[in-house]
Amino acid sequence: MKFGRRKDEDLGPTSEPGSAEEAEVAEALGAAPVAEPAGPIDISQVQPETVYIDLGSMLVEPPADGLDLRLQVDEETGAVVTVLVVGGEGVLEMRAFASSRGGDLWADARREIAADTVRRGGTAEEQDGPFGPELSCEVPVEGPEGESMVQPSRVLGISGPRWFVRATMAGRPALDPDYAAPFEQAIRTLAVRRGTEAMAPGEPLPLKLPPEATPAGADA
Numbered sequence: 001m002k003f004g005r006r007k008d009e010d011l012g013p014t015s016e017p018g019s020a021e022e023a024e025v026a027e028a029l030g031a032a033p034v035a036e037p038a039g040p041i042d043i044s045q046v047q048p049e050t051v052y053i054d055l056g057s058m059l060v061e062p063p064a065d066g067l068d069l070r071l072q073v074d075e076e077t078g079a080v081v082t083v084l085v086v087g088g089e090g091v092l093e094m095r096a097f098a099s100s101r102g103g104d105l106w107a108d109a110r111r112e113i114a115a116d117t118v119r120r121g122g123t124a125e126e127q128d129g130p131f132g133p134e135l136s137c138e139v140p141v142e143g144p145e146g147e148s149m150v151q152p153s154r155v156l157g158i159s160g161p162r163w164f165v166r167a168t169m170a171g172r173p174a175l176d177p178d179y180a181a182p183f184e185q186a187i188r189t190l191a192v193r194r195g196t197e198a199m200a201p202g203e204p205l206p207l208k209l210p211p212e213a214t215p216a217g218a219d220a
Helices: 020-028 105-119 177-188
Strands: 058-060 068-073 080-087 090-098 123-129 132-142 148-160 163-171
Touching: 058 090, 080 177, 090 177, 105 123, 105 132, 105 148, 105 163, 148 177, 163 177
Parallel strands: none
Antiparallel strands: 068 080, 080 090, 090 163, 123 132, 132 148, 148 163
């Protein structure tokens, strides 16, 4: 499913940097200068003029040239389970979950993902990335002709107000910072709609097909 091209300009929330004098006044008053959101953002931060593809709990900007937006759909229920941004040499998978206010699901999730990776015969190393702590993983896989290969991935976690996003970049985006740039931009411009209903921490936030989309097998 291709939804089109993301606008060249950054359509996320922007803020003019404060002057040195304003920063000094803020510090004197015991208040730190407000930093520009790095993304993903909460639905409350969305600018009216920003163009999004509305997937329910996740609002995604149309992807950059060379990337396609695809939705993984459960064949039995028809429910959308994962948002994918797909390029010629890699893929980004994004999922959003409920979280408690002030909770840190990512700390526990990192340990679980690392342990599962090791159980599968791979390696997982924690490193600092543009979104904070992340995991650099390598897992042995079988290639298209039965050969042994190693699948590299980067697993990121970002916490927001009562929500949590897990993003996984697999293939070349996990190794090449330049190639990863448009995938990372898709994460930065993502907006999350948590909703007001009570949900257990870690429960997936519901996704939906956009009006113009029709599911076709596992992908739509």
